[in-house]
Amino acid sequence: MGTCDTCGNGYSDSFQVIKDGTEYTFDCFECAIHKLAPQCAACGVRIIGHGVQHGQALYCCGHCAHGAGASGIVDHD
Incomplete structure (x- = not known):
């Protein structure tokens, strides 16, 4: 289970994004957009x-x- 880097939610279906060599964990695309876009x-x-x-x-x-x-x-x- 990963913990979302934006909202802190622990979620079994979290996913990782690597941007500029830094790995982020998110529980949804909305949180990924908020953090990275x-x-x-x-x-x-x-x-x-x-x-x-x-x-x-x-x-x-x-x-x-x-x-x-x-x-x-x-x-x-």
Whole structure:
């Protein structure tokens, strides 16, 4: 039984994720997302899709990127 690194729940079906050489244990994908997914530089939501990048900043969508002053970003309709 593993203990979730986000919420502390002990769970028999926990799983491990290795990111940048560090191993994490989670009891659900929600906790993995909360701990590991980057946040949008504009609105703060967790980016669980592709997102967009401008320079070093990550955004959840083109709308947020444009609002932060990025140019040349295109969202799909």
